Amino acid sequence: MNIPIPPSFHPDAAQSDIFPDKGQYVLKMSIGTPPFDVYALADTGSDLFWAQCLPCDQCYPQKNPKYDPKSSSTYRNVACPSQQCQLLGTTSCAPPSNTCNYTYGYASAALTQGVLATETLTFASTEGSPVTLPNVVFGCGHNNTGFSENEMGLVGLGRGPISLISQIGTSFGGRRFSHCLVPFNTPPTISSKISFGSGSEVSGPGTVTTSLVASQDPTYYFVTLNGISVGSTNLPFNSSGAVTKGNMFIDSGTPPTILPKEFYNRLEAEVKSVVKLTPIDDPQLRPQLCYGRDVQAQGPLLTAHFDGNADVVLKQTSTFIEAKDGIFCFAMTYTDSPGGIVGNFAQTDHLIGFDLDKNTVSFKPTDCTKP
Numbered sequence: 001m002n003i004p005i006p007p008s009f010h011p012d013a014a015q016s017d018i019f020p021d022k023g024q025y026v027l028k029m030s031i032g033t034p035p036f037d038v039y040a041l042a043d044t045g046s047d048l049f050w051a052q053c054l055p056c057d058q059c060y061p062q063k064n065p066k067y068d069p070k071s072s073s074t075y076r077n078v079a080c081p082s083q084q085c086q087l088l089g090t091t092s093c094a095p096p097s098n099t100c101n102y103t104y105g106y107a108s109a110a111l112t113q114g115v116l117a118t119e120t121l122t123f124a125s126t127e128g129s130p131v132t133l134p135n136v137v138f139g140c141g142h143n144n145t146g147f148s149e150n151e152m153g154l155v156g157l158g159r160g161p162i163s164l165i166s167q168i169g170t171s172f173g174g175r176r177f178s179h180c181l182v183p184f185n186t187p188p189t190i191s192s193k194i195s196f197g198s199g200s201e202v203s204g205p206g207t208v209t210t211s212l213v214a215s216q217d218p219t220y221y222f223v224t225l226n227g228i229s230v231g232s233t234n235l236p237f238n239s240s241g242a243v244t245k246g247n248m249f250i251d252s253g254t255p256p257t258i259l260p261k262e263f264y265n266r267l268e269a270e271v272k273s274v275v276k277l278t279p280i281d282d283p284q285l286r287p288q289l290c291y292g293r294d295v296q297a298q299g300p301l302l303t304a305h306f307d308g309n310a311d312v313v314l315k316q317t318s319t320f321i322e323a324k325d326g327i328f329c330f331a332m333t334y335t336d337s338p339g340g341i342v343g344n345f346a347q348t349d350h351l352i353g354f355d356l357d358k359n360t361v362s363f364k365p366t367d368c369t370k371p
Contacts, residue, residue, distance in 0.1 A: 013199030014123040014131045014172045017191040018042055020182050021150045023255040025344065027194055029155075030122040030130075031138070032072030039064065040153040042179070042194065044354070045251035045341075047160035047219050048088060048104045050112050050139030051153030058143045062152055069117065069140060078116040084137050085116060087162035102139055106253075110146025112154070114139050126199060136167050150188075157252070158219035159356060165196075166356075172197025178353035180368035181252065181344055183317050192368040202353030202362040208310035212359040213246030221354060222246035223342070223361055224307035230270040231300045237263055245307070250342045250352070250361065255321075257332045258341040264334035271330060274300045280327055290329040295320045304346070312363045318348050 016027040019039070026039045031051060038051050052059050054068040069075040078084045078100040080093035085100035094101045100116040117140045121133045141153065156163045157177065165175055178201070179194040213222040225248045227236040237243045239262065259267065268289055272279070277298060280290045291299075295316070302314040320328040331345040351366040 013126045014133075014168075014196040015125055016123055016194050016196075018179060018181070018194045019188055019191045020184070020186050021188060022148060023184060023344070024148070024151070025179075025181055025252060026151055027155060028124075031067060031119050032069075033074040033120055034072075035122045035130075036067050036072065037064075038067060038152045039150060040155045041147065041151045041253065042155055042157060043251070043253035044157045044221055045219070045249070045253045046104075046106065046154070047156040047158040047163040047166075048102070048112070048139050049136070049153070049155045049162075049164050050104070050114065050141045050144075052144055053114060053140035053142055056142060056144075058145070059141070060145055060147050061149050063149045064152055067140075067152070072119065074118075074120040074134070075140075076118045078118060078137060084118070087137055088116065091116065104139065106146070108146055111144065112139060112141040113143040114141040116140075123196065126195075131172070133168060133171055136164070137162055154253075157354075159221065160218040163219070165354070168196055174198055175356035176200055176354060176358075178202050178351055178362075179252065180351045180366055181348045182368045183348045184255070184321050184345055186369060190369050200353060201355070202351050202364050204364065207362050207364040208306075208308075208312065209360050209362040210306035210308045210310035212354075212356075212361060214359075215246055220249035220251075221361060222249045224248070225340075225342075226305045226307060228267055228305065229303040230267065230274055233270060233274075234305070235263070235266050235270060239263075239266065244338070247339045248342050249339070250347070250354075252344050252347065254341050254343045255331075255345050257343040257346045258335050259332060260338055260340055261334040261336060263340075264332065267332070268330065271300065271302075282324065282327060285323055285327065285329055288323070288329040288333075290323065290327050291320065293326050293328060295328050304342075310363065312346075312350065313365065314346055315349060318346050321345055 018027045027042045080100040091102045118135045177196045180192040299316040304312045321331045323329040351364040353362040
């Protein structure tokens, strides 16, 4: 029987190429009419999508041309006051034109300032014909600092109301997306994919799924990490027993995995005792635990134990990262706060699916360098 397809359902998943860039990842999409290609940092740890915009009062150097709102027929400033302007908590009205001015900061001390506007986005798709998304609220950034020359802006893929995922909503058949991040130091010409909406589900042999934990903070993808095994030795997250639900969040914009100090110290000591190589003490890399090249072959497999029996095996290439020529350092660090971050080193070579309708995250071991 023929089931009518609702108009919001796209059998062809919206897709973007995603490229490595010095410990970060940039995705490609187009903005405006006619479409203008933008390579923007992909960040599951923030919400705002913004691009460097002409006129650029104070912008960091950018290799590619900057987006010019004047050359797009679909650019519109967001009015102030308005519901769209309130999607972001850090906006103010700017008379006399009543534009919606924004300021948005990051933990790295990077910053973007400009006006909120709406624009049409264009994505590639699995079927070959591009898919468009009109009236997306984004930041036209006129004052931006703290980003690399390959990044023309940033795509906030968090859970908040202004994030690209929330704005896509059901347009592509559901609030979900998945990405596959290639390992650190993969040549920048090798891309993988990020898929949005219908068709981005992660399933099949090897897939494990854990629950997203609701939180006061609307942005982050909080999950529960019960512990990490080094080889067959399981180290619990808390030495005292029970863990707090939602003790970690998954962030594609932070390279290392960051753990509470007490847990990190136990984990590092166990790794050190298992690796039968002499650590390298490099003054520039202190206090990191570092070894020679052999550690990628001889180091232990680490397994992250997420709630719901979701065991994610971290390959040695995700656990020991080349920090300098021939010196490979443990890809985790510590914080004084009680929770932590699953960084992008640990996410590489997994297809990871975020489903906001089901409130789950799924992981599937995948060679992300293979098309």
